[in-house]
Amino acid sequence: MTPNRLGLVAAVVVAALLAGWGLFTALPRWFGTRQQAAAAAEAAAPGDRAERKIKARLFYVSDDGRSLVPVERDVTYAEDTARQARAIVEAQLVPADPPLVSAIPPGTILRAVFVAGTDAYVDLSGELVTGHPGGSMHEQLTVDTIVSALTANLPKIASVQLLVDGKELDTLAGHVSLSRPLVPNDAIRQPSAESTP
Amino acid sequence: LTRLRQSLCALALSTLAAAGLARVVPLAGQTPAPQLVLLTADGRRPIPAFAIDGQDRVALDELATVFQLAVRDEAGAITVSSAGRTAVLTPNQALASVSGRLISLPAPPVRVGTRWFVPLDFIGRVLPLLTNSPIELRRPSRLVIAGNLRVPRVTIRPEPSAASLRITIDATPQAASTITQETGRLTVRFEADALDVTIPGVQPGPFLQALRQLDQTALALDLGPRFATYRAATLPAGSTTRLVLDLLPGQIETSAAPPGTPAGTPVPPGATPTTDPSAAPSDPPRISEELPVFGQPLSPIRTVVIDPGHGGDDAGVRASNGTLEKDLTLAVAQRLKGMLESRLGIRVLLTREEDRTMPVEQRTALANNNKANLFISLHANGSPRTVARGASIYVAAFNPADEPRQRSGERVPVFGGGARDIELVLWDLAQTRYLSDSTDFAAMLEQELRVRIPLDVRPVAPARFRVLASANMPAVLIEMGYLTNADDQNLLAGAGFQNDFVQAVFTGVVRFRDHLTATAGDR
Secondary structure (H helix, E strand, O other), rough: OOOHHHHHHHHHHHHHHHHHHHHHHHHHHHHHHHHHHHHHHHHHHHHHOOEEEEEEEEEEEEEOOOOOOOOEEEEEOOOHHHHHHHHHHHHHHHOOOOOOOOOOOOOOOOOEEEEEEOOEEEEOOOHHHHHOOOOHHHHHHHHHHHHHHHHHHHOOOEEEEEOOOOOOOOOOOOOEOOOOOOOOOOOHHHHOOOOOO | OOOHHHHHHHHHHHHHHHHOOOOOOOOHHHEEEEEEEEEEEEEEEEEEEEEEEEEEEEHHHHHHHOOOEEEEOOOOEEEEOOOOOEEOOOOOOOEEEOEEEEEEEOOOOOOEEEHHHHHHHEHHHHHHHHHOOEEEEEEOOOOEEEEOOOOOOEEEEEEOOOEEEEEEEEEEOOOOOOEEOOOOEEEEEEEOOOOOEEEOOOOOOOOEEEEEEOOEEEEEEEEEEEEEEEEEEEEEEOOEEEEEEEEEEEEEHHHHOOOOOOOOOOOOOOOOOOOOOOOOOOOOOOHHHHHHOOOOOOOOOOEEEEEOOOEEEEEOEEEOOOOOOOHHHHHHHHHHHHHHHHHHHHHHEOOOOOOOOOOOOHHHHHHOOOOOOOOEEEEEEOOOOOOOOEEEEEEOOOHHHHHHHOOEEEEOOOOOOEEEEEEEOOOHHHHHHHHHHHHHHHHHHHHHHHHHOEEEEEEEEOOOHHHOOOOOEEEEOOOOOOOOOOOHHHHHOOOOHHHHHHHHHHHHHHOOOOOHHHHHHHH
């Protein structure tokens, strides 16, 4: 083997080693760093959004027990309507501090919210029925608390249908028809907004 | 024969004229008698009467004024003319000749001063022939009825017993009547132009203080301290309508209350009395089983369905004093059923007769399947705030989005070819075509309830209630009060409230029936 040929073979071997290092070591390291940075950025973003709030009107029973009055509260911001609807309903289900009185039976939890067009479907737990004390006025207030909370805060939502444990119900307590999405009941909603800090 | 009569009459007249025997009674012989009352389509007016020569009489000139008669006193004979007909009266003769026909009278005409007086029977026997129009004299009641007026004779017979007072009221010819209860009084109003009534003497008693004629077509029964409720039944008996009215005592609260209930406290619905079954809130009057009841065949309300809300596993609202909505609604529904059946003679169905679970849609279906003319759902309310109280009436409401689907059409083939359009009414929107009637009924109920029981601040309201939406007839849901309110829960359980409530709804149904009848032509 001539010295020239020996030098050529050595150069090829070195080039092959460099290519292998680059392919199997340098490139994955470089790409992994990018992925980690992106993942970190992704991880940081929800934390930023969790801090963002909107002012939403939640609904509680009036002093005379015959209507609902709006009360302004901070509610977690969400980018899409379904997530925002979920945040509002969850805020509405939080037990009310006196002197506010909620028409929602205690213990009721939100199972799911989904939106189809201008209709929102709110799936609540069975406590909504089993814990309801009855009476058509109380029942109207209960239903309209959820309906009003969504339609008053989300312009894209025009009507709301309540589901319980994933199923459609005739009524909650024997009166209000739940077989179709409902629009707000003006008869039991007081127009004047009461704002609390 | 006619010629013979005319000859006899002429002979008599000529004889009297010749003899100049026209009788003149001194003024001192004229004494006032109970006056007559003339009833016409225009109203009533008195006609003075006098007792002369042992006979009740009326002045001929007075009758001439009232009935537009022409009276002439000629040659000892008196001629009375009207519309081309003439009656001739002969002094000293108890006769009158009308167009050649001789009519006997109980006494001859007499003259007092310048006036002629004829016996009262002249009115009933001579005037109808003379004027060729119906004129009736009812001597016992001293009524003179001119024209085709409905003036039934009404007789009243009280039959006291130890536990109640039965009053039998006969109206002849047949006349329907309605009964309304006001504070301390029952009013029986007849479908008539006037009443020919004889009021019997009634000693003030524990159930009835007095019996009197309230106005031209109504009787008033002033109630005594033991009266609490009543039941009534009507039945035709030949040409007579007989109304049997039982005035009943209130329940004996200490005995009707369950053990441990303090005396004088309201009795919870469902309590079984031990001494007086007729007064128990859970045992409504069942007069329909005792007496046959006949309704008005043309009534627009022939079947009413009453829906006692909740039942069985579904207790509805539970009051803090133990009253359950399901028991209260059933007790009141049974009372209302008894009253509607006994007083109106109509068919009344309850969606449940006992404490059992019944789905909402089956309640409305029962009304639809029985072709009810009216649907009344009874409930008691509840609110998260205990301050809310009072009764309210709901009519159906629908989502605006439902309006386009309220009615739809479909083309169906017909025999012989072609097709026709039929209107389909969706089951869950059947009430939409009756909303106007339902609202009218609710307004009448509000007026009747307002004067008897506390009302909610918004007594009539629309609501998206399942039980109303599918009703294929006028329908309302009544919340009797709030069981979450301390005052209301005590009130609703009491017999007094339930009586007042049922009376108000009954009167509302009667008013609505009359409203439907009056507007039937506009539909």
